[in-house]
Amino acid sequence: MLKLDNVTVKYGKYAAIRDVSLTVEKGEIVVLLGANGAGKTTTFRTISGLNQLAGGKIIFEDLEIHRKSPNKIVEMGIVHCAEDRKLFPQMSVQENLNLGGYVHRKNKQQIKNSMKEVYDLFPILYEKRDDPAGSLSGGQQQMLAIGRALMAKPKLMLLDEPSIGLAPLIVEQMFESIQQINKEGTTILLAEQNANAALSIANRGYVYENGKIVVQGSSQELFENEEVRKAYIGA
Amino acid sequence: MIFSNKRIIIPLLIVVALLFPFIVPNQYYIYIMTLSFIWIIAVYGLNIVAGYTGYLSLAHAGFFAIGAYSMGILTTKVEMGFWLAFILSPIITMIIGLFIGLFALRTKEHFFAIYTLCVGYIIYLVIDKWESLTGGVRGLIGIPPLPNIGPIELSDPIYRYYFVLLILLLSIFVIYRIINSLVGRTFTAIRNSENLALALGISTTVNKLLAFVLSTFFAGLAGVLYAVFIRFLGPEISSTIIMFDLLTFLIVGGIGTFAGPVVGTLLIVWVSQSLQFLEEYRMLVFGPILTLMIIFSPYGIVGLFKNISAKRKVKKVKVPIETEKGA
Numbered sequence: 001m002l003k004l005d006n007v008t009v010k011y012g013k014y015a016a017i018r019d020v021s022l023t024v025e026k027g028e029i030v031v032l033l034g035a036n037g038a039g040k041t042t043t044f045r046t047i048s049g050l051n052q053l054a055g056g057k058i059i060f061e062d063l064e065i066h067r068k069s070p071n072k073i074v075e076m077g078i079v080h081c082a083e084d085r086k087l088f089p090q091m092s093v094q095e096n097l098n099l100g101g102y103v104h105r106k107n108k109q110q111i112k113n114s115m116k117e118v119y120d121l122f123p124i125l126y127e128k129r130d131d132p133a134g135s136l137s138g139g140q141q142q143m144l145a146i147g148r149a150l151m152a153k154p155k156l157m158l159l160d161e162p163s164i165g166l167a168p169l170i171v172e173q174m175f176e177s178i179q180q181i182n183k184e185g186t187t188i189l190l191a192e193q194n195a196n197a198a199l200s201i202a203n204r205g206y207v208y209e210n211g212k213i214v215v216q217g218s219s220q221e222l223f224e225n226e227e228v229r230k231a232y233i234g235a
Numbered sequence: 236m237i238f239s240n241k242r243i244i245i246p247l248l249i250v251v252a253l254l255f256p257f258i259v260p261n262q263y264y265i266y267i268m269t270l271s272f273i274w275i276i277a278v279y280g281l282n283i284v285a286g287y288t289g290y291l292s293l294a295h296a297g298f299f300a301i302g303a304y305s306m307g308i309l310t311t312k313v314e315m316g317f318w319l320a321f322i323l324s325p326i327i328t329m330i331i332g333l334f335i336g337l338f339a340l341r342t343k344e345h346f347f348a349i350y351t352l353c354v355g356y357i358i359y360l361v362i363d364k365w366e367s368l369t370g371g372v373r374g375l376i377g378i379p380p381l382p383n384i385g386p387i388e389l390s391d392p393i394y395r396y397y398f399v400l401l402i403l404l405l406s407i408f409v410i411y412r413i414i415n416s417l418v419g420r421t422f423t424a425i426r427n428s429e430n431l432a433l434a435l436g437i438s439t440t441v442n443k444l445l446a447f448v449l450s451t452f453f454a455g456l457a458g459v460l461y462a463v464f465i466r467f468l469g470p471e472i473s474s475t476i477i478m479f480d481l482l483t484f485l486i487v488g489g490i491g492t493f494a495g496p497v498v499g500t501l502l503i504v505w506v507s508q509s510l511q512f513l514e515e516y517r518m519l520v521f522g523p524i525l526t527l528m529i530i531f532s533p534y535g536i537v538g539l540f541k542n543i544s545a546k547r548k549v550k551k552v553k554v555p556i557e558t559e560k561g562a
Binding site for chain 2: 048049050069070071074075079080082086088089090091095098099100102103105148152
């Protein structure tokens with residue numbers, strides 16, 4: 001479904017990621033593991049068209065997408081749910097969701113249906129639909145960020161560190177929701193530092209180090225990999 | 236709080252505006268009020284791009300002047316019919332705005348402000364130097380006044396006041412609808428974070444241009460009203476002084492707030508009137524007020540009220556929790 005072929009991205013002269021190749025098949029959950037600054041976020045920003053490539057190519061459903069503008073990429077079905085739960089804090093929950101459905105704005109019925117699906121998935125958002133997004137708790141904000149991404153009806157969702165800064169119990173719920181979203185037909189590419197939780201729901205994974213992929217394999221393989229255990233699981 | 240209840244305050248303000256000529260039957264005050272209404276339309280235009288979209292355009296006095304001069308030139312030199320020119324002039328402003336926006340919006344933040352400041356100055360120079368078209372420093376005279384519509388004699392200051400009020404109310408209504416539509420939300424999304432807006436699939440290029448062009452339309456419309464109201468145009472209406480007047484109105488009222496342009500413009504125009512005796516030293520009063528405003532209430536007077544009412548709401552919610560603790 002998505003294929004990165006020897007992708008290199010530079011910030012000035014500094015290469016943030018070098019020769020990254022990865023694939024995501026339809027229906028999978030694929031996780032990118034790695035420390036801060038290893039290149040996970042850069043990879044996401046590049047897939048969604050916010051960064052330019054210095055080399056390589058990105059193919060989504062047999063089409064090269066790396067020269068397309070970010071809004072075209074969203075229209076094609078890749079939605080990026082950014083790190084730090086970036087919301088529009090003064091706008092209400094509902095308005096945030098509405099903006100999430102921007103690419104389908106002409107199809108009012110679909111927007112309505114998607115919104116209902118999001119509220120079914122995260123009932124708390126329905127209760128708070130008229131509250132400003134900035135007044136929500138961390139976990140609720142993350143739900144809204146994911147909900148807003150779902151409004152665009154993505155085929156592939158890029159989830160950047162959804163567990164960051166959340167309480168353990170909430171993290172568990174979050175990963176359950178992600179699994180739920182995946183079951184309903186959205187392919188998911190997930191960046192995480194919480195390797196334990198991420199590998200428990202993922203099919204496969206890639207491990208980043210200094211802008212390169214150093215290890216890859218199925219969740220089971222990564223879980224059993226000695227180095228990965230040392231670096232990211234801590235046992 | 237009465238100020239936060241839109242259902243009371245808006246009809247009340249409209250009634251006050253409608254009764255104003257009868258409450259204050261003073262020709263000079265009616266004149267000042269009509270002129271204020273024209274400024275308010277221009278400030279609303281500026282608010283769309285500078286307030287809601289977060290792109291501080293400093294070319295809007297220029298667009299105001301383009302609207303005014305289009306009206307002046309079309310009626311005096313081209314001898315076009317009044318109402319056709321009246322409709323065409325804001326559209327001309329919009330088209331020029333579109334071309335300028337295409338280039339200006341390639342820049343961001345401070346660079347956008349500097350770029351548009353230069354554009355504003357170039358517009359001023361063009362008006363000042365292109366004598367055959369604009370009359371240069373001598374200005375453009377002989378612009379026809381508002382013609383009568385049937386029995387409504389728009390030559391009468393009171394009718395003229397109502398005519399400008401009507402256009403103002405229509406403009407406010409249209410802008411309200413735009414700001415509260417999905418398009419308006421995309422403007423705010425761009426102000427919040429352009430990257431985030433892009434990531435949601437919003438074409439920021441198109442929407443920024445739309446905000447810019449819309450805002451030049453209202454600046455142009457205000458210019459047209461100014462031209463037929465004052466009936467004399469000089470290049471100074473496109474000067475940076477006018478630009479910073481507009482900006483002061485917007486910042487004091489509340490940049491990016493809906494009521495800001497009305498509050499700021501009326502307040503400053505009337506305070507400025509009552510300080511006439513100080514002549515140019517008035518600026519000694521406005522300078523510090525503006526500085527304090529930016530430091531302590533960056534969203535102006537309206538932002539200040541919003542903050543206070545938001546805090547009250549929070550207090551109301553907190554009270555039962557405190558009593559619970561007490562028990």
